[in-house]
Amino acid sequence: MTGPTSRPVRSAPGEPVTPVEPAPAEPAPAEPAPAEPEPDGAGPATDALPEPREAAPPSRAGRNLPLAIAVGLGMGGVVLLALLTVRQAWIGVLAVCAAVGTWELFGALHRSAGIRLSRVPVLVGGQAIIWLAWPFGNEGILGALVATVVGCFLWRMRLGAAGFVRDVGASMLVLVWIPLFMAFGTMLVVPPDGTGRVLTFLIVVICSDTGGYAAGALLGRHPMAPRVSPKKSWEGFAGSMVLGSVGACLSIVLLLHENWWFGLIVGPALVMTAVLGDLVESLIKRDLGVKDMGQTIPGHGGIMERLDSLVTAAPMAWLLLTVLVP
Numbered sequence: 001m002t003g004p005t006s007r008p009v010r011s012a013p014g015e016p017v018t019p020v021e022p023a024p025a026e027p028a029p030a031e032p033a034p035a036e037p038e039p040d041g042a043g044p045a046t047d048a049l050p051e052p053r054e055a056a057p058p059s060r061a062g063r064n065l066p067l068a069i070a071v072g073l074g075m076g077g078v079v080l081l082a083l084l085t086v087r088q089a090w091i092g093v094l095a096v097c098a099a100v101g102t103w104e105l106f107g108a109l110h111r112s113a114g115i116r117l118s119r120v121p122v123l124v125g126g127q128a129i130i131w132l133a134w135p136f137g138n139e140g141i142l143g144a145l146v147a148t149v150v151g152c153f154l155w156r157m158r159l160g161a162a163g164f165v166r167d168v169g170a171s172m173l174v175l176v177w178i179p180l181f182m183a184f185g186t187m188l189v190v191p192p193d194g195t196g197r198v199l200t201f202l203i204v205v206i207c208s209d210t211g212g213y214a215a216g217a218l219l220g221r222h223p224m225a226p227r228v229s230p231k232k233s234w235e236g237f238a239g240s241m242v243l244g245s246v247g248a249c250l251s252i253v254l255l256l257h258e259n260w261w262f263g264l265i266v267g268p269a270l271v272m273t274a275v276l277g278d279l280v281e282s283l284i285k286r287d288l289g290v291k292d293m294g295q296t297i298p299g300h301g302g303i304m305e306r307l308d309s310l311v312t313a314a315p316m317a318w319l320l321l322t323v324l325v326p
Contacts, residue, residue: 075306079202083195088134090189090198095130097307098179102126104294104302105174105284112288116159118171121151126179133186141183148175177280178304181311184318196255197325200248201270201317205310207247208240208271215239229282237275244271252325262324269320270313277312281305 082089102123109115125148132140152171156164188197216236224232248270249263281304285291292301304311 072306083189083198087189087195087198090194091130091134091186094182094185095127097303098126098130098182099123100296101178101293101302101304101307101311102174104296104304105178108285108288108290108293109170109174112290113170115170116156116163116167117174118152118155118168121148121155122171122175122179124148125151126175129179129183130186133183134190137187137190141180145175145180178311181314184314185310187318188314188321193256193325196251197317197321200251200255200266200321201314202310203251204244204248204267204270204317205274205313208244208274209309211243212236212240212275215242225279228279228286232275232279240271240275241268244268244274256321256325258325265324266317266320269316273313273316274309277309280312281308 079090079093082093106117106119106122109117125144128144129141129148132144134140136143149172152168152175156168156171159167185198185201188194188201191197212232213236215238216231216233219235219239220231220233222234223230224234224237245263245267247263248267249260252258252262252266253260281293285293293304294302296303
């Protein structure tokens with residue numbers, strides 16, 4: 001673009017034309033002087049914004065791992081205190097866990113699927129199943145189970161026919177999976193060597209979970225059940241088998257004073273049922289569209305996130321230890 005040009009100004013007739021001087025061009029703005037570099041150790045200017053810090057990457061478990069470990073150790077301490085003082089206190093631990101787990105699963109089913117469950121009969125009957133297994137054994141479990149099923153039918157009938165099969169079926173799932181399976185944990189502690197039996201059961205399942213987590217995190221490449229639990233791998237399952245079997249052999253020798261090779265039967269059987277329980281809970285959560293059953297335990301989610309494998313493995317532990325260690 002060119003600057004302004006001088007043009008003649010027309011004067012009155014008879015007067016000479018006088019040119020107009022062009023206006024002086026405005027000076028271009030001076031470029032700012034480059035900032036002097038800050039000496040070493042000097043911080044940024046006061047009006048500069050600090051760079052945002054990168055968030056710490058989450059653990060592969062998807063949870064606060066240190067908090068989860070601390071809470072897990074605390075729960076283990078409570079169980080050990082109960083078993084090593086008055087072993088029947090273990091039944092009280094089971095009863096509390098069963099009540100909390102039942103309530104969590106009820107809440108998840110109702111919020112996500114609108115299922116109307118027989119809460120009172122399952123909560124009361126579940127406690128009866130667990131406690132009556134101590135003095136009356138199998139007969140106490142069976143009697144309390146039958147009475148609870150009848151109570152669930154009667155409780156749900158008052159709401160009419162719509163959704164009856166769905167609601168009663170869900171109540172039966174909760175009743176059988178949590179309090180009935182936990183009742184076999186009661187049966188483990190009843191014999192004189194009950195403390196050793198319960199510790200053997202717990203050690204094998206904990207070794208299974210630990211071995212599966214470590215091997216899966218370090219070596220996991222081949223998904224085990226991608227449509228159910230994408231994080232589970234065959235390498236993790238192998239780790240569960242190895243560490244669970246080692247834990248079973250050592251526990252049976254040191255705690256129950258039986259042949260070590262019994263652990264080669266108990267270990268793999270408990271590992272398979274424990275993994276099955278974990279997969280079943282994953283299926284339920286996927287079906288309901290929830291991440292956790294609840295928020296009862298800090299760092300873990302709901303209590304069923306910790307009990308799924310233990311609950312499912314309890315009947316198998318009772319059956320095998322009853323046959324192998326009469």
